[in-house]
Amino acid sequence: MDCRSTWQLGVNNAVVFDDKIRFREGEEQRAEISTSSNLEAGNQDYIETSPGLSNSDEQINEKQELMTSNKMGKGENGYYDWKLDRISEREEKTMVANLMKIKKDEVLVDAAQDVHVGPELRAPDSINSILADVPSKSSSDLLTKPIPKLTIVILVVGTRGDVQPFIALARKLQEFGHRVRLATHATYRSFVKFAGVDFYPLGGDPMIMCGHMARNKGLLTSAMTEISKLKKQMKAIIHSLLPACTEPDPDTGAQFKAQAIIANAPAYGHAHIAEALGVPIHIFFTMPWTPTSSFPHSFVPMPLRPCYRISYLLLDLVLSRIIGDLINDFRTKTLKLSPVAYFSTYHVSISHLPTAYMWSPHLLPKPHDWGPLVDVVGSCFLDLGLDYQPKKELREWLEVGPKPIYVGFGSMPLQDARRTVEMIKEALKQTGQRGIISKGWGNLVTTQAITDEIYPIEECPHEWLFPRCAAVVHHGGAGTTATGLRAGCPTAVVAFFGDQFLWGKKIHEKGLGPLPIPISQLTAENLSKSIRFLLNPVVRRRAAEFSKLIAREDGVGAAVEAFHRRLPPKMPIPRAVAEGEERRKRWCSCLRSMP
Incomplete structure (x- = not known):
């Protein structure tokens, strides 16, 4: 495809018909x-x-x-x-x-x-x-600027x-x-x-x-x-x-x-x-x-x-x-x-x-x-969950075994939640890992019982839970991504749409996780490969180092400034x-x- 410049784009036929809006490339x-x-x-x-x-x-x-x-x-x-x-x-x-x-x-x-x-x-x-x-304002001028309430x-x-x-x-x-x-x-x-x-x-x-x-x-x-x-x-x-x-x-x-x-x-x-x-x-x-x-x-x-x-x-x-x-x-x-x-x-x-x-x-x-x-x-982290008091069962489950893999897709809906749960359980079994499966809007938690390998959870603050996990698998929302990386968790993204693919790609470029899996391509085998990637000692070390960079940021303070x-x-x-x-x-x- 010949794209002669940023603004001389071959675009033809942006058309609405039948039952879809989509972009068609060459x-x-x-x-x-x-x-x-x-x-x-x-x-x-x-x-x-x-x-x-x-x-x-x-x-x-x-x-x-x-x-x-x-x-x-x-x-x-x-x-x-x-x-x-x-x-x-x-x-x-x-x-x-x-x-x-x-x-x-x-x-x-x-x-x-x-x-x-x-x-x-x-x-x-x-x-x-x-x-x-054109000269710019000095930071000292900006920091002494009178601000009305x-x-x-x-x-x-x-x-x-x-x-x-x-x-x-x-x-x-x-x-x-x-x-x-x-x-x-x-x-x-x-x-x-x-x-x-x-x-x-x-x-x-x-x-x-x-x-x-x-x-x-x-x-x-x-x-x-x-x-x-x-x-x-x-x-x-x-x-x-x-x-x-x-x-x-x-x-x-x-x-x-x-x-x-x-x-x-x-x-x-x-x-x-x-x-x-x-x-x-x-x-x-x-x-x-x-x-x-x-x-x-x-x-x-x-x-x-x-x-x-x-x-x-x-x-x-x-x-x-x-x-x-x-x-x-x-x-x-x-x-x-x-x-x-x-x-x-x-x-x-x-x-x-x-x-x-x-x-x-x-x-x-x-x-x-x-x-x-x-x-x-x-x-910009809220951190209300740092004082969170979990249920006794969850605390005991976390204490009796190795750190689990967190799997949850937040507000993303799922077409077949039961099938997705089975894929997650199979991937955890293949990799020999314990897992916490979060219900979310996709209703991943159905009638599951707590077992030695699986703990179904409906709601738990990520800022409390993620530091207690070995790695996280999620939908790639910006907030969930940031919380996981701050906790030092290697991260795998199962992307549904939009910027989730972008964050998954950036995570991979930093060596903090595998390439994102589109939700349409989620299988037990693909998820198993991603989990094995997360468990690599080099990836875990990089995630720990990256968490220190985020911990030094004051996003909320910078936002107000x-x-x-x-x-x-x-x-x-x-x-x-x-x-x-x-x-x-x-x-x-x-x-x-x-x-």
């Missing part, structure tokens, strides 16, 4: 692709210093943002234009039609043909195109593993005098409240969404009926965001108005809420979502390096196509904002927003082409949503002043 790439898919007013309280040190090796200067925005240009409404917004409507339609022609219910991306995408898309992201000769809302969509690091972040922000509300799905209410953080329910059912992802290997491979279900979930989430930022506490009735927003990337609508309220927003996430030429987007696994960067744009385009009508309906009817251009990736893009990624830079360093707007802060550093010099006072178009200009001024 014939010579098909096998590889199939494997890969495998301030309230008057608040004058300030924090004197910002905590911790950032793991980022770059700091941003206000002049840099202004120079960047000048390079980008501004739209009629005063907010930043995206690359797609800088070309004519006719060019937009022609280009996007070549990228993806939507029919019925399938999206196909064929990289076997050459289609000229245009110079507007070959350039790096404008937001991250910072001139090298704020009312902050954290918007999180996803599984328990997605929510957990944000609880750690919320608790740390509370230590600095901020009032923090964590808004996420109702099923996590007790989890959040138990940690001492205010809770507000968001719409959407994470089990339904996770089931969609597992069945379709991500966001993009789905039948029309699946798209309808997904849009229903997204609509519920989007329309719950504004109340989460402005409504009183549902338990105490205490008034609440967010002065700053923290959100994870899938909380679609976050930037539109920030624009409507005129408050700063900072994206935090555990999965790479910023365009880079170092690796493709985990939901668009293009195999060739020259095509990596465009995979992020393609995802934004497809998602904009799927939920753009929901976003514009929300903007016009609820937020009283003008609609976004149909083909604009502003519906879902985060490239213009300050972003911090919550994983260890020792596992995945910050890519060279992520500008100073992006930080990699380290993993990054949030404080990105706040604008003068915090805006939140406005009511109905105040109209002037709010947009204030918000854009806020964006330009953000360091």
